[in-house]
Amino acid sequence: EPEVTQTPSHQVTQMGQEVILRCVPISNHLYFYWYRQILGQKVEFLVSFYNNEISEKSEIFDDQFSVERPDGSNFTLKIRSTKLEDSAMYFCATKGTSADTQYFGPGTRLTVL
Amino acid sequence: QKEVEQDPGPLSVPEGAIVSLNCTYSNSAFQYFMWYRQYSRKGPELLMYTYSSGNKEDGRFTAQVDKSSKYISLFIRDSQPSDSATYLCAMTLLNSGGYQKVTFGTGTKLQVIP
Numbered sequence: 001e002p003e004v005t006q007t008p009s010h011q012v013t014q015m016g017q018e019v020i021l022r023c024v025p026i027s028n029h030l031y032f033y034w035y036r037q038i039l040g041q042k043v044e045f046l047v048s049f050y051n052n053e054i055s056e057k058s059e060i061f062d063d064q065f066s067v068e069r070p071d072g073s074n075f076t077l078k079i080r081s082t083k084l085e086d087s088a089m090y091f092c093a094t095k096g097t098s099a100d101t102q103y104f105g106p107g108t109r110l111t112v113l
Numbered sequence: 114q115k116e117v118e119q120d121p122g123p124l125s126v127p128e129g130a131i132v133s134l135n136c137t138y139s140n141s142a143f144q145y146f147m148w149y150r151q152y153s154r155k156g157p158e159l160l161m162y163t164y165s166s167g168n169k170e171d172g173r174f175t176a177q178v179d180k181s182s183k184y185i186s187l188f189i190r191d192s193q194p195s196d197s198a199t200y201l202c203a204m205t206l207l208n209s210g211g212y213q214k215v216t217f218g219t220g221t222k223l224q225v226i227p
Binding site for chain 1: 145147149154155156157158159163201203212213215216217218219220
């Protein structure tokens with residue numbers, strides 16, 4: 001069964017450093033999303049991306065965040081200057097045009113020291 | 114009022130019991146209702162989704178939606194220790210662009226005791 005994959009599984013970084021989280025969507029899916037889950041809290045929407053542009057973003061998704069699909073396959077989330085409070089699990093999700101639901105990847109655990 | 118409310122539990126039941134998990138929501142625009150299962154430090158795994166009010170059954174799982182009461186439920190029959198996980202209710206509306214933002218509940222932690 002096709003699945004969403006994410007790399008790395010765990011990223012440790014120093015505060016102020018840039019990180020890039022990568023996602024490989026399910027083939028032929030065209031809608032892409034990033035969510036995050038701070039430890040012990042609920043899963044929160046960050047951004048949706050379709051047709052090479054952001055469709056919607058939450059208030060969490062400030063100027064420090066960006067997304068792109070650089071090579072037509074990978075979908076990336078960049079955090080320019082990480083803060084301690086960015087420590088969380090980051091989940092990529094994708095959806096096909098005919099599907100009604102999103103399928104989530106296993107997540108990247110980001111630890112900012 | 115939170116958009117989606119879910120009792121965080123934990124809920125502990127003996128193996129073989131029927132489990133009932135519930136969520137309420139405030140946004141009447143929600144159209145799709147999902148249940149995800151999440152194991153510790155893993156991604157949410159889609160269990161079931163429904164579009165309309167009523168029941169939907171899949172094996173030991175039954176999802177129930179009551180749009181008039183803004184209430185959704187997930188029933189697990191003959192619960193197994195492997196069902197021990199956090200169960201997330203989630204809902205969304207499909208806008209004209211075809212994309213959707215999923216709003217999650219906080220999750221209910223379930224433990225099935227052998």
